[in-house]
């Protein structure tokens with residue numbers, strides 16, 4: 194193709210994600226081990242594919258190529274300017290902000306969205322996502338710490354000039370880049386999301402911020418907005434977790450999210466703890482001193498079906514109930530006991546696809562089967578009838594988003610306790626409008642994309658079968 198031809202956003206997203214993966218492997222060598230473990234576990238799971246859990250994933254839209262490419266990253270931004278510029282970067286690779294996540298409930302002075310592709314076809318090609326948090330300085334109690342953080346953020350420039358130029362070029366070209374511009378864009382963007390070992394903050398400022406809240410140093414003290422993890426998707430997180438432990442990785446005690454089920458829903462996640470990395474702190478006299486920073490970690494996840502608002506309510510209620518039961522246990526129950534309580538509580542969540550569909554707890558993609566061609570289709574029939582006669586099949590739709598409580602658990606397990614965690618936040622409340630104001634546009638509704646996909650599939654089936662659909 195000619196140098197001046199535009200690159201397709203889906204292709205550019207894959208180039209971008211691959212570049213990030215290569216970069217992260219160099220920066221955090223353990224990520225390479227993690228990828229190897231996940232690949233082995235996935236291959237094994239696919240061989241044992243008679244288990245309903247894997248069959249469900251295999252029968253869903255999870256093509257093997259997609260699974261191989263699938264990653265999510267996370268970044269922590271300091272200002273509305275940074276967020277707006279990141280939004281422009283992601284727009285070029287077909288990623289839009291979906292959903293709002295309040296992390297203040299977990300004593301983190303931040304809120305977030307997820308940038309990801311939103312159409313079924315783009316998700317199929319490469320569902321790359323980035324969990325993007327923004328600092329909420331107004332939630333910080335300590336004025337001095339807040340001022341220091343804001344000064345450091347205002348002083349740095351995490352985007353190079355060349356990258357900013359290319360963003361303007363893309364704006365003029367309808368949010369697209371040419372064959373010639375694209376590799377430069379990817380290369381320059383990696384500088385924004387890569388590790389820069391020279392801090393913006395002095396060691397003293399770093400220490401003071403860290404004492405106030407350990408997350409502040411990761412948000413404010415560096416010259417880039419380094420991705421703090423890059424997560425592959427596994428088909429069997431329990432097996433992957435066991436293998437991580439066996440290889441001596443420092444794995445988090447418990448897996449976040451729902452218990453293991455025949456019909457997986459939402460997502461289950463676990464991580465190994467952050468490593469110490471050396472950094473150079475600038476001195477006021479222009480020289481540098483050595484130091485360490487601990488933020489980046491490895492994470493894996495197993496994705497299940499997207500749930501409807503009713504399904505989500507049931508999930509939240511049961512998780513709440515399990516947590517309450519755990520907190521009421523005499524002594525402090527170990528992780529095995531906690532998992533047992535979680536599993537027992539979730540017996541109340543139906544665990545076969547038929548019931549999940551009939552009770553409208555999960556979103557499905559409806560498809561006409563081969564049987565549709567040689568059957569007489571009654572015009573006056575129901576979806577249930579067509580399903581039970583095998584003319585239609587219902588495939589659960591994959592959950593493409595995140596869970597705020599799981600995110601909080603992942604955050605906390607990697608922070609370590611600062612002196613004053615628990616007292617450094619003023620109060621906890623969501624502020625979606627505030628996030629949208631900083632972002633400069635509205636967040637997409639998380640449910641709508643699943644509902645649309647389900648409705649579209651029903652409409653397609655009706656037209657294929659030649660029956661009316663209202």
Ligand code: OOG
Pocket residue numbers: 266267268269324326421462595596599600601603604
């Ligand atoms: C983001 C943590 C959230 C997830 O998978 O839930 C997240 C962060 O640590 O910055 O990535």
Ligand code: NI
Pocket residue numbers: 265266267324422424492603
């Ligand atoms: Ni994550």
